[in-house]
Amino acid sequence: MNINKKTDPSLELKASDWELDFYSRPIIEANGKKRWELIICSTKSYKTKDIFFWNKKCPANEVNSIWLTKALKEALTEAKKEGWAKPSIVRFWRSSMKSIIKKSLEAVNIEFLVSRRTYELLDRIEFLEKEIYPKEKGYVKGVLAPSFTSSMENEPNPLPEAVRGDALTISEIAVGELKKAQNWPIEFGDIFPIQQSLNDKELVPGLRLFSKKRSLALSAWFSCLEPIKLTINKNQLILEASEDDKWLVTDLPEKDAKTLSIKFLENKKNSFGYQFISIQSTPYIEKFAGFWMLRDIELIS
DSSP states (O other): OOOOTTTOGGGSOBOOOEEEEEEEEEEEOTTSOEEEEEEEEEOOOSSOSOOOEEEEEEOGGGOSHHHHHHHHHHHHHHHHHTTBOOOSEEEEOOGGGHHHHHHHHHHTTOEEEEOSOOHHHHHHHHHIIIIIGGGSTTBOSSOSSOOGGGGOOSOOEEOOGGGSOSEEEEEEEEHHHHTTGGGSOEEEEEOOOOOTTSOTTOEEEEEEEEOTTTHHHHHHHHHTTOEEEEEEETTEEEEEETTTEEEEEEEOOHHHHHHHHHHHHHHHHHSTTEEEEEEESSTTOSOEEEEEEEEOOOOOO
16 A cells, blocks of 8 residues: 555654754864864744754864865755654854854755854753763763853944833743643744643743734744844843844832842742743733743853
């Protein structure tokens, strides 16, 4: 009996974006050169329970687009063997490597986004830096590969007036509710599975925006931002996004800023740094024009 691949879901390739880092690691090789390594993983999503992970060491004298293009082709071949489709988009955030990575991705016909919305990749790198690299010969304690936070000193720009909406509130959502996010009616946004081991009663802080007439327009604008995380700087609520963008959401009373800052820190410890942004026409409608899950996550220094 012939099986038609178009009608047999079991034979469909798994689809996901990729997250990529190509940089030096805290290892000095036997030849006295820093280790360079390509790390790739798929983006966590509800579409598949699996994560594709692939890495390859690069000789220090071959850190160029020729080597990277060849390595990307190897990764694509391995991914296909494991049942993965070619990614539509690859995200990376090393601005110093932008030219090499861009050229290599163009060579294999994959679109890219310079974005720090690479939560799965950062988890993988943190695991390597904490659990794997320190056990290897040549390990150097310190920062050979600085995290993206080292260049995030630019001043925030005010959110454009057109996308501020009619009102905003700082709110919280229970982890138990976020675990059901896959089934929510959402027009724009990006959600992903959160840690099932978290206590359902833990509260996740976030930002709610309301616009009676322009909620969809606001959501479309936010969808182009690549939102990363919400932070508090003195009395300012700031949204970090994309490669190194900062947006001033609102000024807060000093007391509110202090309370929210404490909540953010507690959540970072207790709930993997999860946050959210929601956009609705009114607080009473059970439908989201936009909803994004965020994470406050940094590489170890």
